Amino acid sequence: MKLESKIPEGAIGDKWTKHKFNVKLVNPANKRKYDVIVVGTGLAGASAAASLGELGYNVKAFCFQDSPRRAHSIAAQGGINAAKNYQNDGDSVFRLFYDTVKGGDYRAREANVHRLAEVSVNIIDQCVAQGVPFAREYGGLLANRSFGGAQVSRTFYAKGQTGQQLLLGAYSALSRQIKNGKVEMHNRTEMLDLVMVDGKARGIITRDLITGKIERHSAHAVVLATGGYGNVFFLSTNAMGSNATAAWRAHKKGALMANPCYTQIHPTCIPVSGDHQSKLTLMSESLRNDGRVWVPKDAAKAKGLSAKDAANIPDSERDYYLERRYPAFGNLVPRDVASRNAKMVCDEGRGVGTTGLAVFLDFSDAIKRDGKKVVEAKYGNLFDMYKQITGDNPYEMPMMIYPAVHYTMGGLWVDYNLMTNVDGCYAIGEANFSDHGANRLGASALMQGLADGYFVLPYTIGDYLAKMPYERVSTDHAAFEEAEKAVKDKINTLLNIKGSQTVDDFHKKLGKIMWEYCGMARNEAGLKKAKGMIRELREEFWEDVNVLGSNEELNMSLEKANRVADFLELGELMVDDALNRDESCGGHFREEHQTEEGEAKRNDEKFAYVGAWEFQGVEKDEVLHKEELVFENVKLTQRSYK
Amino acid sequence: MSDELFFQFIAKKLITIKKMNLTLKVWRQKNVNDKGGFQTYQVSDISEDMSFLEMFDVLNEDLARKGEDPIHFDHDCREGICGMCSMYINGRPHGPKQKITTCQLHMRSFKDGDTITVEPWRAGAFPVIKDLVVDRSAFDRIIQAGGYVNVNTGGTPDANEIPIPKTVADEAMDAATCIGCGACVAACKNASAMLFVAAKVSQLALLPQGQVERKTRAENMVAQMDAEGFGACTNTGACSAECPKGISLTTIARLNREYFSAKASSENV
Ligand SMILES: Cc1cc2nc3c(=O)[nH]c(=O)nc-3n(C[C@H](O)[C@H](O)[C@H](O)COP(=O)(O)OP(=O)(O)OC[C@H]3O[C@@H](n4cnc5c(N)ncnc54)[C@H](O)[C@@H]3O)c2cc1C
Ligand code: SF4
Ligand code: FES
Numbered sequence: 001m002k003l004e005s006k007i008p009e010g011a012i013g014d015k016w017t018k019h020k021f022n023v024k025l026v027n028p029a030n031k032r033k034y035d036v037i038v039v040g041t042g043l044a045g046a047s048a049a050a051s052l053g054e055l056g057y058n059v060k061a062f063c064f065q066d067s068p069r070r071a072h073s074i075a076a077q078g079g080i081n082a083a084k085n086y087q088n089d090g091d092s093v094f095r096l097f098y099d100t101v102k103g104g105d106y107r108a109r110e111a112n113v114h115r116l117a118e119v120s121v122n123i124i125d126q127c128v129a130q131g132v133p134f135a136r137e138y139g140g141l142l143a144n145r146s147f148g149g150a151q152v153s154r155t156f157y158a159k160g161q162t163g164q165q166l167l168l169g170a171y172s173a174l175s176r177q178i179k180n181g182k183v184e185m186h187n188r189t190e191m192l193d194l195v196m197v198d199g200k201a202r203g204i205i206t207r208d209l210i211t212g213k214i215e216r217h218s219a220h221a222v223v224l225a226t227g228g229y230g231n232v233f234f235l236s237t238n239a240m241g242s243n244a245t246a247a248w249r250a251h252k253k254g255a256l257m258a259n260p261c262y263t264q265i266h267p268t269c270i271p272v273s274g275d276h277q278s279k280l281t282l283m284s285e286s287l288r289n290d291g292r293v294w295v296p297k298d299a300a301k302a303k304g305l306s307a308k309d310a311a312n313i314p315d316s317e318r319d320y321y322l323e324r325r326y327p328a329f330g331n332l333v334p335r336d337v338a339s340r341n342a343k344m345v346c347d348e349g350r351g352v353g354t355t356g357l358a359v360f361l362d363f364s365d366a367i368k369r370d371g372k373k374v375v376e377a378k379y380g381n382l383f384d385m386y387k388q389i390t391g392d393n394p395y396e397m398p399m400m401i402y403p404a405v406h407y408t409m410g411g412l413w414v415d416y417n418l419m420t421n422v423d424g425c426y427a428i429g430e431a432n433f434s435d436h437g438a439n440r441l442g443a444s445a446l447m448q449g450l451a452d453g454y455f456v457l458p459y460t461i462g463d464y465l466a467k468m469p470y471e472r473v474s475t476d477h478a479a480f481e482e483a484e485k486a487v488k489d490k491i492n493t494l495l496n497i498k499g500s501q502t503v504d505d506f507h508k509k510l511g512k513i514m515w516e517y518c519g520m521a522r523n524e525a526g527l528k529k530a531k532g533m534i535r536e537l538r539e540e541f542w543e544d545v546n547v548l549g550s551n552e553e554l555n556m557s558l559e560k561a562n563r564v565a566d567f568l569e570l571g572e573l574m575v576d577d578a579l580n581r582d583e584s585c586g587g588h589f590r591e592e593h594q595t596e597e598g599e600a601k602r603n604d605e606k607f608a609y610v611g612a613w614e615f616q617g618v619e620k621d622e623v624l625h626k627e628e629l630v631f632e633n634v635k636l637t638q639r640s641y642k
Numbered sequence: 643m644s645d646e647l648f649f650q651f652i653a654k655k656l657i658t659i660k661k662m663n664l665t666l667k668v669w670r671q672k673n674v675n676d677k678g679g680f681q682t683y684q685v686s687d688i689s690e691d692m693s694f695l696e697m698f699d700v701l702n703e704d705l706a707r708k709g710e711d712p713i714h715f716d717h718d719c720r721e722g723i724c725g726m727c728s729m730y731i732n733g734r735p736h737g738p739k740q741k742i743t744t745c746q747l748h749m750r751s752f753k754d755g756d757t758i759t760v761e762p763w764r765a766g767a768f769p770v771i772k773d774l775v776v777d778r779s780a781f782d783r784i785i786q787a788g789g790y791v792n793v794n795t796g797g798t799p800d801a802n803e804i805p806i807p808k809t810v811a812d813e814a815m816d817a818a819t820c821i822g823c824g825a826c827v828a829a830c831k832n833a834s835a836m837l838f839v840a841a842k843v844s845q846l847a848l849l850p851q852g853q854v855e856r857k858t859r860a861e862n863m864v865a866q867m868d869a870e871g872f873g874a875c876t877n878t879g880a881c882s883a884e885c886p887k888g889i890s891l892t893t894i895a896r897l898n899r900e901y902f903s904a905k906a907s908s909e910n911v
Contacts (some may be wrong), residue, residue: 070724129798131851133815140805172790179786239718273691292704554772638824
């Protein structure tokens with residue numbers, strides 16, 4: 001199989017403009033002859049479904065929550081990047097492009113990233129027109145802040161609830177199309193398989209989560225906007241329901257999975273407090289703009305140190321280790337660097353709190369400098385959230401933070417048009433692998449989700465549909481029959497195992513394996529061990545899981561079982577990918593490959609490629625396909641934030 | 643510390659932290675047609691660091707091990723922002739503390755030996771689907787009736803073309819923080835959805851982008867609210883008091899002004 005990225009010819013700044021001109025258009029009167037399925041209504045899916053509906057396509061949209069407004073995107077706090085240069089601080093499309101490629105440790109596709117930077121400016125215009133109440137300055141113009149890894153202020157925000165406001169904007173556009181009859185919305189409905197007819201994606205099989213009814217949906221194209229798979233680690237900052245099932249089932253139908261091992265571990269999360277923990281809460285990294293990260297210099301003083309007693313450590317005995325090691329970026333180094341450093345100081349025994357797995361994030365200097373009011377205006381809701389969870393008041397004492405799984409850069413492989421290698425199957429938002437390379441910069445996921453949904457897919461999908469016959473495939477087609485049967489069989493198998501362990505038992509075990517061996521630091525021996533352990537665990541799952549109830553009802557145990565079954569397969573592929581990538585880059589840190597100072601050391605000669613995996617059958621190793629990355633506009637250098 | 647050590651450590655720590663034993667009276671209802679009723683459960687060894695939903699996770703794992711159907715409840719983000727969680731705890735939506743959602747409630751708000759009663763949202767417009775899960779799709783239909791600006795993707799003016807005073811933007815933002823949870827309806831003796839509707843109408847009425855359709859929006863959304871069977875507003879203020887996002891009663895005053903001035907010069911012809 002040859003991977004065709006379909007990157008247009010020409011200079012980097014002209015590619016997208018030319019491509020838009022070159023793609024085939026569907027005549028406005030003919031758009032209503034095409035049906036498009038959009039799975040997922042987060043930023044990517046809601047914006048895509050709304051925009052496709054506006055254009056005149058018949059859209060069917062799906063989400064597993066009770067309303068499209070509740071997709072995981074709602075939880076994003078910090079902000080969204082755009083190269084508006086409103087602050088006149090030297091930002092530009094090229095700089096955003098450059099920062100994103102560099103931030104991704106040179107493992108992203110240049111052409112996609114440049115397009116992302118180009119359309120970023122339109123996103124802000126669009127959202128403001130919808131009534132998204134971004135933060136403003138006293139003069140009435142939009143406010144910006146700088147965000148992890150950027151030296152310009154290009155991040156737009158709405159208090160600490162940017163994702164919520166952007167999603168509600170997209171949801172309102174979607175609601176308008178539902179009202180207009182152009183989008184048929186299916187809430188509480190989960191996609192369980194992709195249906196292929198004559199080598200093309202022509203529909204999906206879903207389960208109605210309330211009645212259990214298995215249904216068939218046919219269309220001319222299928223768009224997967226189903227988010228990331230961070231929950232393979234059990235504990236992550238993702239919403240509880242976030243899962244890999246839609247993407248994974250498409251993978252099993254032939255769509256390649258790219259760079260699955262690229263996982264982002266976010267440096268500023270509330271540390272684990274006990275075995276009951278169900279998820280980890282992110283404290284937006286915007287906090288690093290004003291908060292200073294430190295641990296005591298002396299391990300003996302760090303031991304068991306509580307936030308209440310932090311003030312007893314004089315400045316001279318504190319190690320502001322990010323400021324010390326990275327004078328240029330200080331507390332604003334990219335996430336992977338900040339996370340690894342937190343792990344390092346904790347490994348040295350200098351972690352604080354009862355577990356020793358935490359560092360301080362201290363606002364006392366900011367409060368002294370700007371006053372409590374200013375700090376409250378910026379971070380009030382985040383401080384409240386922290387206090388609610390931990391019982392500590394961050395206005396009076398430092399926060400305690402520790403890294404947690406946050407985002408998955410890997411995902412379904414897509415070409416420049418955002419189509420997977422399966423004809424007619426598209427992947428947008430966090431579900432694809434496209435723009436962030438081996439590490440995503442803060443405030444860039446919201447940008448990518450909305451770029452894909454509002455401004456890229458609506459053009460590129462037309463190019464495909466224009467070549468498609470109008471005829472619909474009947475849901476009586478044998479391919480639907482077969483896919484439905486497979487879904488039903490799988491559900492029946494799960495219900496009939498009647499073993500002795502709960503689904504969560506397995507999910508937690510898998511999470512521990514992944515975090516221990518395929519988390520912040522990885523090595524060959526650990527990864528090999530993990531592969532064996534995951535295989536065993538998967539076997540055990542299919543023999544001993546206990547899924548209660550029946551299919552014909554709201555059944556959370558069954559929903560979870562379906563998802564965890566897929567995580568148990570995906571986990572192994574992540575490990576394979578991490579083993580294969582015998583270099584360190586971005587969030588993928590192989591202990592064997594580091595500089596003397598402990599920074600990630602890439603091997604561009606051997607690994608400047610996208611690793612895209614082809615499914616061969618559950619117990620078989622997948623086959624690797626490589627898309628070589630060509631850098632013509634950004635020079636590959638060792639990333640340095642010193 | 644390796645993770646292995648860490649988990650052992652945590653296990654030890656948990657033994658030293660004081661644990662609570664609680665009695666839960668939980669509404670169980672098989673489906674929309676079932677009559678439903680309360681069931682009593684005992685939970686033990688609950689740590690105060692747990693969230694309320696994590697306490698339910700513990701109970702559900704116990705039930706599952708005994709082969710009993712776990713208690714179904716809605717939840718997703720567990721951070722107080724998706725609006726999915728919705729438990730009526732000891733007679734109050736989202737429990738005893740103000741300005742938080744069920745998922746943000748922690749067990750340190752309870753004491754050893756407490757009996758806690760947990761019910762679903764009760765409102766005619768929110769039928770119970772199962773146990774503590776209700777159908778809130780009426781809210782979606784209210785938004786579909788007009789909770790948006792009629793603008794297509796693309797061709798919008800530059801974002802800085804229309805300056806908006808910071809105070810106005812901030813007020814719009816305060817209204818926009820509604821998470822659509824429905825606690826306002828559950829708190830109201832009339833099961834009115836006024837606060838939810840008022841929040842969206844206010845956000846858009848405050849911003850320049852919302853001006854053009856200001857009148858039709860208020861009218862259409864209120865009409866849909868009525869059609870869904872939500873009750874009338876008698877200004878008890880219970881909604882705002884229980885709203886996890888602190889949506890202010892002034893939004894209701896604004897909605898009333900918007901609605902009556904719209905009615906007076908209706909563009910819905
Ligand atoms: C706590 C937190 C804070 C963040 N903060 C920021 C930030 O400040 N800035 C930033 O840029 N990024 C941030 N991110 C990342 C960003 O929020 C996500 O990457 C992004 O929102 C993903 O959007 P999406 O549309 O791709 O997917 P999601 O929002 O995850 O939506 C997935 C959709 O797919 C549906 N779905 C999934 N599977 C199925 C299925 N099988 N069948 C049917 N439907 C399905 C779901 O119902 C949902 O509607 C943050 C992430 C987290 C966790
Ligand atoms: S107004 Fe408050 S209580 Fe009502 S739905 Fe919105 S957030 Fe929930
Ligand atoms: S689970 Fe999202 S608000 Fe409670």
